[in-house]
Amino acid sequence: MAKHHVTTTINGDPYEFLCEAEETLLDVLRDGLQLTGSKEGCASGDCGACSVMLDGRLVCACLVLGAEVEGREVETIESMADGEQLHPLQQKFLEHAALQCGICTPGFLVAAKALLEKNPDPTETEVRYWLAGNLCRCTGYDKIIRAVMDAAVDMRGS
């Protein structure tokens, strides 16, 4: 069986890649395209470490086939900072020390950005529910929530 030839847009840039039918978008991003910011935690959609945006929707890249993104738009953690300029969420995660090992961090950042674009002024409860699909096993949740709330204040001000 020939590989699938996929033409897509990732972080605003045109991409072409070949993939097997059963390869996931996460496999393609990490192994094929060397976009290793998205992490593999559970590979079953439970942990959110591979969170990316697909046509403007927050999804787990481990639950999308690579071949599915033909003609679609993917955004990954790699598009979050503007060159050396960190996104306010990234900056606040640093300031609040909202990470320990860092494996869950890209997923939390992508998910939190999706929330703040939809709801710039969320309550703490809304943040906690929105991020329920992102697991941190270093148990840094409280700092993560504070970082997101603080980033929201910053982003509303700018």
Next chain:
Amino acid sequence: MDEMRYETPESLEDAVALLAAAKGETKILAGGTDLLVQLRAEMIEPELVVDVKRIPGMLDITEEDGGFRIGAATPSAEIDEHAGVKKLWPGVVEAAELIGSVQIQGRASIGGNLCNASPAADSVPAMIVAAAVATVVGPDGSREVPVEDIATGPGETSLAKGEIVASIFLPARPAHSGDAYLRFIPRTEMDIAVVGAGISLTLDDDGTCTDAKVCLGAVAERAILVEDGAKALIGTKVDDDALENLAAAASAAARPIDDKRGTKEFRTHVAGVLARRAAKIALDRAKGN
């Protein structure tokens, strides 16, 4: 294992032809939130996966005869954001909203939830009490199937080879109608129902219940309609006595298994509790419109 084929037909006819022609196991890909997990775990080794999302209508919500037709692959997030569906069938929307995380919501569909045929599927009891009808397209044309007749047991459906659920129709409803869905899980998010209960009811101008449907999830091999529960409500003002009878009927109808999520005894009791609570919410909604 033979290599898996992945196809993206752009019409229902082409999708049906692909599925009907395949010799080995075939799977339909909508949101993939169950399918990709099963693939990864090698629970399934399909010869062919047919991605139906490029078929017109599969991702659309359209008004029809005062109700809504929802493309089978429409992600839950789209349904949650649809003000019209939320207003007409809030119980269906709240059930769809309970399926997984925001990430899962971005992909998981009610067509997939239905055809994956988990007895604990959250959207299914809510759709059943909404009298939802699935449009099934196959090699012999199309047929309309009540949602309660799709799943036959865990992971098993009544769909024949080559058949696809194309859309799900949520009908219009009379004035003074309300529905609700509740589930019990040991935490507040991201879990599988230990028990689920969907209720839909209609009142007349005096507040007497003229029609009701009661459906339980996760207490049998598939979601079950509880006729005696509906009878307990119809003809009453849905007062405390009626709710007590409803709870008793729901517990009596439950035939759950013991597993790590809950015991038979617990599930049987909770089926009654949730039915009563969901009925109260449905009643308030019915009074409000």
